[in-house]
Amino acid sequence: MAKMEKPQDKSELIKGLTLVSATAIVVGSMIGSGIFISPSIMAGYVQSAGVVTLLWIIGGFFTLFGALSYGELAASMPKAGGQYVFLKESYSPLLGFLYGWTLFLVIQTGFIAAVAVAFAKYLGVFIPGLSENVILFKILLGTHAFTINSAQAVGIVSIIVLVIINCFGIKLGAAVQNVFTFLKVMAIVLLVLLGFAFGQGSFSNFAPFFKPVIPATLNIGLFAAMAVALSKALFAYDAWNSVTFTAEEIRDAHKNLPLSLVLGTVIVTLLYTSATAVYFYLVPATQAASVPDNRIAAVAAQVIFGGVGLYFISAAILVSTFGCNNGLILSGPRVYYAMAKDRIFFKRLATIHPKYRTPVDAIVAQGVWACILTLTGTFSDLLTYSAFASVVFNLMTVVGIYILRKKQPDLPRSHKAFGYPVVPGLYILIAVAFVIFILQGDPLNSLKGLALIVLGIPVYYWFRFRREKSGE
Numbered sequence: 001m002a003k004m005e006k007p008q009d010k011s012e013l014i015k016g017l018t019l020v021s022a023t024a025i026v027v028g029s030m031i032g033s034g035i036f037i038s039p040s041i042m043a044g045y046v047q048s049a050g051v052v053t054l055l056w057i058i059g060g061f062f063t064l065f066g067a068l069s070y071g072e073l074a075a076s077m078p079k080a081g082g083q084y085v086f087l088k089e090s091y092s093p094l095l096g097f098l099y100g101w102t103l104f105l106v107i108q109t110g111f112i113a114a115v116a117v118a119f120a121k122y123l124g125v126f127i128p129g130l131s132e133n134v135i136l137f138k139i140l141l142g143t144h145a146f147t148i149n150s151a152q153a154v155g156i157v158s159i160i161v162l163v164i165i166n167c168f169g170i171k172l173g174a175a176v177q178n179v180f181t182f183l184k185v186m187a188i189v190l191l192v193l194l195g196f197a198f199g200q201g202s203f204s205n206f207a208p209f210f211k212p213v214i215p216a217t218l219n220i221g222l223f224a225a226m227a228v229a230l231s232k233a234l235f236a237y238d239a240w241n242s243v244t245f246t247a248e249e250i251r252d253a254h255k256n257l258p259l260s261l262v263l264g265t266v267i268v269t270l271l272y273t274s275a276t277a278v279y280f281y282l283v284p285a286t287q288a289a290s291v292p293d294n295r296i297a298a299v300a301a302q303v304i305f306g307g308v309g310l311y312f313i314s315a316a317i318l319v320s321t322f323g324c325n326n327g328l329i330l331s332g333p334r335v336y337y338a339m340a341k342d343r344i345f346f347k348r349l350a351t352i353h354p355k356y357r358t359p360v361d362a363i364v365a366q367g368v369w370a371c372i373l374t375l376t377g378t379f380s381d382l383l384t385y386s387a388f389a390s391v392v393f394n395l396m397t398v399v400g401i402y403i404l405r406k407k408q409p410d411l412p413r414s415h416k417a418f419g420y421p422v423v424p425g426l427y428i429l430i431a432v433a434f435v436i437f438i439l440q441g442d443p444l445n446s447l448k449g450l451a452l453i454v455l456g457i458p459v460y461y462w463f464r465f466r467r468e469k470s471g472e
Helices: 019-030 034-043 049-076 083-090 093-123 150-167 170-198 222-237 242-249 253-282 296-305 307-331 333-341 360-374 379-407 422-441 443-470
Strands: 135-141 144-149
Touching: 019 170, 019 242, 019 253, 019 307, 034 049, 034 093, 034 222, 034 253, 034 296, 034 307, 049 222, 049 242, 049 253, 049 379, 049 422, 083 093, 083 242, 083 333, 083 379, 093 150, 093 307, 093 333, 093 360, 093 379, 093 443, 135 150, 144 150, 150 170, 150 307, 150 360, 170 253, 170 296, 170 307, 222 253, 222 379, 222 422, 242 253, 242 307, 242 333, 253 296, 296 307, 307 333, 307 360, 333 360, 379 422, 379 443, 422 443
Parallel strands: none
Antiparallel strands: 135 144
16 A cells, blocks of 8 residues: 655645545536435426436536546646636636635535435434424514424534544544445445336336426426536536545546546446436326425335335435545635735635644635535525536636637646647537536526526625735
8 A cells, every 4th residue: 555645835735636535526526416305306397207317417427527527627727616716717816716615605515415415314213303394493573473393403413523533633534435425326226226127117107208297386397407407417527526635635636637537527427327217117206206305316216125224225315425524624714825825815714733734724615605605505506506607617627628728728638638729628518518507497596506606706806905915
């Protein structure tokens, strides 16, 4: 086993991530709550097993195109902050800041909050009192009633536990990630294999394969409904790029970072598509759309195993969501750390713990805000505006490949984007179409995401003013 590289001083991050650990971050951060809940939500928009399964395949290819494109940027600039650095170099410090700002406000923290609530929902299989419908506190603020339900409370506790774990070093965080990623992958494989072998479902649930049915209550068109449904799948695929945030801590990052992106994305695409197929093999789309709390995986497991199987699979899903949030909580703070080092975010977030070599203050700040978000929105709302904001920045990042080819032609490129310029171009086209249709299908939550991005502009100039005033 290779020895860990020693940092030059106590203010540096430490290279403690191997290819296996980096791939586990990709897979573990992606597989969380989405695949166990989102297919039910998607069926509520498009009541067709074939169409929903096809949307998962499209989401997988879309994500793979992005991963193949990001490989060039990751290999050229393996620095802490990842995508923040890519956008800063491709466009301007302002755009890099807007990404980091939005990541902190809604993308990373929003996903953490949504996954934490999903964790609580599945814990509700064992403890029926845990549900978004069980109100613990109700506070009247003027004419508005602010409530805290039991699922939110448990979600917050799970976030706090993982924040503490990740403060104690990248090596511990990676070890937790490796174990939980292995367990969650095995849980999905088990569900798929036994579902098709013993589930006594019906392939007639997929016939006709492509016949989308849009519920009349939605009052939106076919493509808009499919785009909103796709946003739920993209939530489950998102966070594939989180490993780039930890680039500075990956051994031989020029080679291992691009490879981990592709390996992780391919593995997850196969798992997601297989899981969705077995869900609808066991449960018709119309029935899947009305599953309580959208716990489609739990219902599918019950069809296969009965009551005992329900508890077993639910326990495995608890492992999955817990592991997903570990990856998100591990990676995100590296962006805020990089921003703080550039003096365009709170200076304290650039602090590295002298013993554990982790950006402790950035980890804690992210955790606090994720806990607040856990109290503010429903699972479905968080999926929509988080996924929308994330795709907007992912789109701009891939466009940045073309910009950097002209702007910095001499930039070392040990790994070039596969299929350039066609594959990055396909990603851009699909992303643009998604942005248009999601704006049409869910304008309120989409505009919330855009408003949060725009809100960062005056904040950036405030941080820059403070930096110039201090002479730094």
